[in-house]
Amino acid sequence: MDADRSELLRAFIADEGNALGCRASGDFWPANHHHIAGLMPKASKLLSPAELEDLYFHLLRLDNAPAVKTGLEFEALQKAYSRALALFPVGYPVMRLDRIKGAFLFGRDDVGWVGSTEPLTLEAYRSRRTHLLWFGAFAHLPGLLAKAAKFKELAQLPGLSCLVADVLVRADLRGSLPFPAGGPWTWGLVMLSLQSPGEGEAVVRKLVAADVAPGARETTLGVLRRCLAAAGRQDLEPLLT
Numbered sequence: 524m525d526a527d528r529s530e531l532l533r534a535f536i537a538d539e540g541n542a543l544g545c546r547a548s549g550d551f552w553p554a555n556h557h558h559i560a561g562l563m564p565k566a567s568k569l570l571s572p573a574e575l576e577d578l579y580f581h582l583l584r585l586d587n588a589p590a591v592k593t594g595l596e597f598e599a600l601q602k603a604y605s606r607a608l609a610l611f612p613v614g615y616p617v618m619r620l621d622r623i624k625g626a627f628l629f630g631r632d633d634v635g636w637v638g639s640t641e642p643l644t645l646e647a648y649r650s651r652r653t654h655l656l657w658f659g660a661f662a663h664l665p666g667l668l669a670k671a672a673k674f675k676e677l678a679q680l681p682g683l684s685c686l687v688a689d690v691l692v693r694a695d696l697r698g699s700l701p702f703p704a705g706g707p708w709t710w711g712l713v714m715l716s717l718q719s720p721g722e723g724e725a726v727v728r729k730l731v732a733a734d735v736a737p738g739a740r741e742t743t744l745g746v747l748r749r750c751l752a753a754a755g756r757q758d759l760e761p762l763l764t
Contacts, residue, residue: 525568525569528562528565528569529569529570531555531558531559531562532559532562532566532569532570532574532578533570533574534551534555535549535551535552535555535559535578535581536574536577536578536581538550538551538552539551539552539581539584539585540577540581543581543584543617546613546616546617547616547617548584548585548616548617548619549581552585563589563590564590564592566578566596567593567595567596567599572595572599575595575596575599576599576602576603576606577603578603579599579600579602579603579604580603580606580607582603583603583604583607583620583625584607584610584617584618584619584620585619585620586619586620586621586624588620588624588628588652588655590649590652591645591648591649594645597645597648600648601629601643604625604629607620607625608625608631608632608633609633611625611632611633612633621698621699621706622694622695623690623691623694623696623699623709623712624655624708626690626693626694627651627655627686627687627690627712628648628651628652628655629643629648630643630686634693637686637689637690637693638682638685638686638689638690639682639686650680654677654683654711654715655708655711657711658707658708658710658711658712659706659707659708659711660707661707661711662707663707664702664707664710664746664749667707667710667711667714668714668749668750668753669753670714671714671753671754671755674711674714674715674717674718674754675718675754677715677718678715678718678719683715684715684716684718684719684722685719685722687712687715687716687722687726688716688719688721688722688723688725688726690712691712691713691716691726691729692725692726692729696709696729696730696733696735697733697734697735700730700733700735700739700742700743701735701739701742701743701745701746702742702743702746710746710750713726713730713747713750714750714753714754717750717751717754717756717759718754723754723756723759724759724762727747727751727759727762727763728762730743730747731744731747731762731763744763747763748760748763
């Protein structure tokens with residue numbers, strides 16, 4: 524049984540490896556992602572360390588941040604992300620992970636470190652991954668805005684709102700605007716940043732100055748006004764004019 528499970532994971536790795544050589548993504552994942560997901564908790568026991576790193580590398584390429592629990596798994600994940608950094612400039616379909624997501628999860632991207640340069644811990648990665656999944660679960664803006672109190676609670680976590688603001692201020696946001704382009708998780712990061720006085724202002728200025736089409740700009744400012752109201756940051760509304 525374990526041999527069959529290992530071979531399924533190896534088939535995925537091989538398929539994506541071949542696709543990467545053609546500057547594409549593979550065909551195995553769409554039909555087997557649910558089987559692969561079910562094997563992830565045991566992947567470190569089914570594969571060699573090198574194979575585990577390859578597995579994580581291709582999952583990151585496909586915009587899937589693996590859940591890891593052990594130091595061995597975390598080490599393989601960090602090595603995989605280091606390999607994936609070079610693919611950010613290549614973009615879709617070779618690299619589907621958004622640079623903003625990568626920077627938030629790992630504290631760095633292909634440009635460099637974001638915020639603190641202290642080594643990422645397993646606990647920090649797991650926490651950030653949980654937050655990102657929650658941000659992405661909102662199907663519409665009203666649902667996200669209704670959780671303003673939860674965003675305020677998250678902002679109390681040491682360094683989190685500062686990291687988020689650093690990620691957003693440095694990012695190219697054109698692909699993430701207006702809502703829900705790029706995914707609701709982007710606006711989850713915005714809502715979190717608004718809970719911090721200094722960081723919130725920097726993010727608002729970034730959004731206002733974003734180089735987007737006129738129609739997208741008006742929509743973005745409208746969404747931003749609603750975010751400011753929900754976060755109780757009406758003091759920043761003059762920046763929108």
